[in-house]
Amino acid sequence: MMQAVVFDLDGTLIDSAPDLHAAANKVLAAEGVPPITFAQARSFIGHGSADLIRKVMLASGLGEDPDEHARLLEAFMVHYNGPPALTTPYPGVLDALARLEGSRVTMGLCTNKPGGPTEIALRHFGLERFMRVAAHGDTLEARKPDPAPLHHVFAELGAPGGLYVGDSEVDAETAERAGLPFALYTEGYRKTPVPELYHTYAFDHFDALPDIVARHFRTVTA
Structure with a gap:
């Protein structure tokens, strides 16, 4: 799988x-x-x-x-629409993605950010090589929390489903409407308390994510 x-x-x-x-x-x-x-x-x-x-x-x-x-x-x-000047990756992101890549996890991106700034950010921070498929705010007419963009990315990856990782009310609603498990990064832009948001897992540092992913797929394939 x-x-x-x-x-x-x-x-x-x-x-x-x-x-x-x-x-x-x-x-x-x-x-x-x-x-x-x-x-x-x-x-x-x-x-x-x-x-x-x-x-x-x-x-x-x-x-x-x-x-x-x-x-x-x-x-x-x-x-x-230029190179990020003040934007930074969250702590541990690049290491976590490299660990997932080493574990043969296939990764994609689903964002409401416009296509131009999305592509610039992915290149600027070295994230591009990890994302086999990227859907941005211009890819489909529908945008999150409509589940269509998320389903689109999984379909383009050739996966019937998987795990979605996000930070906000929009992401939680998208995952819930898509019927997919959701890992909530708690240090992003959410305004709602964690217990009130739909989620399967929650984490506050990307160091924890590879173990969450490994545990999730062990569970679903058991």
């Missing part, structure tokens, strides 16, 4: 909130609008850049005009 693990990106493998916060505030500065706080920006992450800018506009009193949203989203992507 193929051992397939699919990961979320922002808040799971990388902490991108500082770059998202900086890009959003550059857009607001150009509009003559006061900046949002880091806590606000962090809380807006999860449903993709279009949703983030919608929430930024509402928080800043800029309304919901679709044309203005399109204009500000385009400006945001100009700032965000």
Whole structure:
């Protein structure tokens, strides 16, 4: 049986909130609008850049005009569509992925992040070599928490199912709707207490993940 693990990106493998916060505030500065706080920006992450800018506009009193949203989203992507300056991988991520690769675990990515920044981040942090398949916010019309992108990645990997790893309410709902086991990284962007989120496993450091994966697949193949 193929051992397939699919990961979320922002808040799971990388902490991108500082770059998202900086890009959003550059857009607001150009509009003559006061900046949002880091806590606000962090809380807006999860449903993709279009949703983030919608929430930024509402928080800043800029309304919901679709044309203005399109204009500000385009400006945001100009700032965000470059090499990560403030983003960092979470501790232990690269070692954990290397251990999983050495155990012949097949890996993929399922994120709501747009395709351009996703590809840049994967290359920049050396994550690209681990991910055989990557679905981003532009891959399908549907986005998480719709389970379609997650099912798409597992199908492209040639696996009927496997383990999904993420950090947020969006990821937990995606896994639950997909009927898949979920490993919750507790140090990402979630706002809900861990016991209230759907999950099969929970971990606070990536050092723990390879053992969780090994234990999971021993259980499902027993």
